[in-house]
Amino acid sequence: MKNTLCCFVAVLLLASCASTKNRKIRKEIGRELNDRLLDNQFTGFLVMDATTKDTIFCKNHLKYFTPASNTKIFTLYTSLQVLPEKVPALKYLVQGDTLFIQGTGDPTLLHPHFQDSTAIDFLKNYEHIALYLNNFNTAKFGAGWAWDDYPYYYQVERSGFPLYGNVVTVFGKDSIQAIPAYFKNNIVAMEYPINREADRNLFYYAADRTDTLTVPFRVDSSLTRVLLETVLKKKVQIINEFPEGDKELLFSVISDSVNKRMMVESDNFLAEQLLILAASSLSDTLDGFRAQEYILENQLSDLQHPPRWVDGSGLSRYNLFTPQSMVHVLQKLFDELPRDRLFTLFPAGGVSGTLEDWYTGDDQPYIYAKSGSLGNNYCLSGYLITHTGKTLIFSFMNNHFLRPSSEIKKRMEAILELLRDTY
Structure with missing residues (x-):
């Protein structure tokens, strides 16, 4: 009985210490967030806490924010x-001597x-190829x-059968x-305010440039067919209806390689x-919604x-998410x-991707998170590893500021370091 009582008292004392520590952390973070910089x-x-939950x-965690790339x-x-x-x-079906194919959005x-x-490599095995593009919705x-933003890499056109990432890469000394190479004759060697005309695939690249330029191209069925024919060195037929029958699947790269590049x-x-x-994995209709x-x-x-x-990337300012929803999904990922x-x-703080220059750890990263930037908005959501080895899940959203985003990031970094050092 005496041992049980001692254990109970010890638990209460530990809980009291933890509660006191958490109150101090909340008070310090609250003080930082009340700074005039954020008025x-x-x-x-x-x-x-990812383990205890x-x-x-929390502050405004139930309010909706523009999340950008979060x-x-x-x-x-x-x-x-x-x-x-x-x-x-690809989804495909062979009938007679013809290979019928439709894109998946790969x-x-x-x-x-x-x-x-x-x-x-798969298509080269067939002499007659019929391409169905009407499943893209x-x-x-x-x-x-x-x-x-149409001429910039960060706003590439979506399509059901992308080729070359739907961009043209221009370079040369x-x-x-x-x-x-199909686009080589569509490039004008001159200095021009834009990289591409809005309504056609006409590109501009100054003759004295030495860097590499990546520009989205306009996608249509005719261009898709021509690009495919060029690389296959054979004719491709565009069809308006896909024949009845059980389609088979062809697979390409490891999915996580795409997931990682998308995030990092x-x-x-x-x-x-x-x-x-x-x-495409849910139905034959290619509709992200x-x-x-x-x-x-x-x-x-x-x-x-x-x-x-609204979209998959966060480009749209119509997107609205709460910090709680972000943490909810991050918790699911952590548990699964x-x-x-x-x-x-x-991205790892101080190491990779969009966080390479921010949130640097001592000898290893302490932040693994997704940033999101739009004009006057900066958000960061992900995981924080404390010096005691605990994992925290957080969502830090900032909307409508007029100061340079670097100032906002510095304030965020100070708060995240406080959590790292004291929790």
Whole structure:
């Protein structure tokens, strides 16, 4: 009885110490967030212990924010829940001497980074190829995307059968070169305010440039056919109806290789195509909204504050998410994936991707998180490893500030370091 009483008292003392420590942490964070620097912006912050699920700090965590690329956390979760281990590259059916194919939205085929040719090698085995493109039911640009961002890599057109990442890569010293080479004659060697005309595939690259330029191209069925014919060195027929029959699947790269690049490099094109890929695994219709509906109605039906989820990348300012929803999904990922796999899917502070220059640890990273940036908005959501070895899950959202984002990041870094050092 005496031993039991002693243990009970010890537990109470430990709980009291923990409670006192947490109060001090909350007070210090509150003081930082009440600084005049943050007066004219909207800030939300939620931090939880990943193991105990105790809330360490919260402010405006139930309010909706423009998340920017934090939206990719929801896209990542959808991809991990729906896609198989390898990316579905094609759906196909063989009838007689003809191979009938339709796209899945696979972004890796001849992509400048992945340079995957699985589908090309497969197609070369058939003399007669019929391509069906009418299963793509998604607008090329998302709702709320900026109309004048069309010539920049971060706003590549979405499509059902992407080739070369839907971009042309221009480079050269002595002479201008292009990948795919089909566009070489579409490049004008002159200095010009824009990289491409808005309504056609006419590109500009100054003759004295020595860097590499990556520009989205306009996608249509005729161009897709020509690019495919060029690489296959054979004719491809565009068809309006796909024949009846059981389709088979061809797979390409490991899905996590796409997930990781999407998250670490914050690649908007890959994010958009991952939602389309997820839709292809649910039905024959390539509509990213179907994948969003599915995941919200099933695996994320327990969200207390369902988001306004408009696209896969976070380019749209129509997106609205709460810090609590972000933490909810991050907690699911933490509970469902091994740590060594989960953390490699996120940028590491001071080491990789969009966090390479921020949130540097002592001898190893202490932050594994997804950043999100739009004009006057900066958000960061992910995982924090404390000096005591605990894992915290957080979502830190800042909207509508007018100061340089570097000042906001410095204040965030101070708060995150406080959690690292004291919890």
